Amino acid sequence: MTQHLNSIPAFDNRHQYAVIEPEVSAVVLDILASGRYIGGPILAEFEQAFATYHHVSTAIGCNSGTDALFLALRGLGIGAGDEVITTPFTFIATSEVVSAVGATPVFVDIDPITYNLDINQVAAAITPQTKAIIPVHLFGQAVDMDALMQLATTHNLSIIEDCAQATGATWGGKKVGSIGHVGCFSFYPTKNLGAFGDGGAITTNDPELAAKIRMIKEHGQRNRYYYEEVGINSRLDAIQAAILKVKLPYLDKWNQQRRAIAQRYQEYLHAVPGIILPQQHPGGESVWNQYTIRVIDGQRDNFRQKLQDQGVNTMVYYPMPLHLQPVYQHLGYQPGQLPVSEQICHEVVSLPMFPELSMEQQDRVISAIKGFSRE
Numbered sequence: 001m002t003q004h005l006n007s008i009p010a011f012d013n014r015h016q017y018a019v020i021e022p023e024v025s026a027v028v029l030d031i032l033a034s035g036r037y038i039g040g041p042i043l044a045e046f047e048q049a050f051a052t053y054h055h056v057s058t059a060i061g062c063n064s065g066t067d068a069l070f071l072a073l074r075g076l077g078i079g080a081g082d083e084v085i086t087t088p089f090t091f092i093a094t095s096e097v098v099s100a101v102g103a104t105p106v107f108v109d110i111d112p113i114t115y116n117l118d119i120n121q122v123a124a125a126i127t128p129q130t131k132a133i134i135p136v137h138l139f140g141q142a143v144d145m146d147a148l149m150q151l152a153t154t155h156n157l158s159i160i161e162d163c164a165q166a167t168g169a170t171w172g173g174k175k176v177g178s179i180g181h182v183g184c185f186s187f188y189p190t191k192n193l194g195a196f197g198d199g200g201a202i203t204t205n206d207p208e209l210a211a212k213i214r215m216i217k218e219h220g221q222r223n224r225y226y227y228e229e230v231g232i233n234s235r236l237d238a239i240q241a242a243i244l245k246v247k248l249p250y251l252d253k254w255n256q257q258r259r260a261i262a263q264r265y266q267e268y269l270h271a272v273p274g275i276i277l278p279q280q281h282p283g284g285e286s287v288w289n290q291y292t293i294r295v296i297d298g299q300r301d302n303f304r305q306k307l308q309d310q311g312v313n314t315m316v317y318y319p320m321p322l323h324l325q326p327v328y329q330h331l332g333y334q335p336g337q338l339p340v341s342e343q344i345c346h347e348v349v350s351l352p353m354f355p356e357l358s359m360e361q362q363d364r365v366i367s368a369i370k371g372f373s374r375e
């Protein structure tokens with residue numbers, strides 16, 4: 001196969017960088033000259049801006065989305081003997097942190113339309129050991145937070161929102177990360193608000209929880225060199241905070257561009273046989289971190305190859321559900337137990353999606369897909 005010189009990547013942030021480069025360069029050079037690379041006023045300024053954006057009282061910067069989830073669990077006092085309900089159709093970080101604090105992840109199947117946790121199946125998985133639920137707003141689409149918060153109130157459970165793929169998404173007009181007890185964000189470069197390296201944040205309206213999380217992320221100290229609990233070191237460094245503060249005001253515009261691209265995929269692909277398009281739940285507004293379709297009849301890998309041959313790169317998020325992964329063998333899940341997740345893992349393909357995807361590029365993706373379906 002000839003190598004396409006202008007192949008279309010699944011994700012590309014170089015155009016975005018070109019637009020914000022003057023602002024980014026200026027703040028990075030300021031930090032370099034300041035001599036202050038950890039903490040300092042810029043971190044506090046970004047935390048304040050991120051909290052304001054979400055209409056919450058506190059945002060806390062940390063090293064990654066994974067750390068944000070870990071710190072949320074530790075802050076809520078979740079550990080050995082506790083159970084945490086989540087989805088098997090997510091990135092490993094979501095359940096990994098449950099195991100890391102000594103608790104047990106309990107996987108509940110997903111809804112085939114939204115690919116998110118099926119709230120109707122959650123109640124049956126609640127036991128006296130259940131302490132929390134981690135809904136994942138997968139691919140940018142919010143989980144039904146009304147139903148979930150009601151369940152949480154009834155059963156006295158904490159809700160930890162995994163917002164890693166959904167910065168800026170809303171449910172019922174509210175930003176994700178402001179609805180549950182605590183919100184966890186990732187600034188990994190491919191996320192909707194991406195840093196130039198690793199980064200994460202935690203949002204909450206609970207001042208006590210915020211103080212405890214700050215304590216744990218600073219080695220378990222509230223007062224310098226006096227340690228209350230075994231903590232960790234998890235920081236959003238000054239350069240990343242400065243860059244994120246530059247990028248945050250652009251986020252809604254970039255998410256709007258993603259919505260326009262999603263709408264265009266919908267318009268041109270809805271009648272194509274053999275594929276199922278993602279659907280926006282009417283209760284929320286997705287920020288389309290991914291545009292993930294399903295290719296039915298066992299054609300997924302063939303579909304990807306045909307697109308690849310025409311210079312269209314795609315991704316598979318995720319090829320295997322977490323409950324069947326080797327790492328969770330000891331939990332005893334069997335194939336067939338969570339059938340929707342298992343089937344969807346064989347069908348999903350994420351198409352090129354980033355705010356700067358041009359119409360010409362998208363037209364090539366669309367025509368490659370139409371060409372495949374005609375074969």
Ligand SMILES: *Cc1c(COP(=O)(O)O)cnc(C)c1O
Pocket residue numbers: 063064065066067090091093094136162164165185186187188198199200
């Ligand atoms: C990216 C991601 C994380 C982890 O974020 P990192 O910053 O990479 O640690 C957690 N959950 C989900 C759903 C993610 O997509």
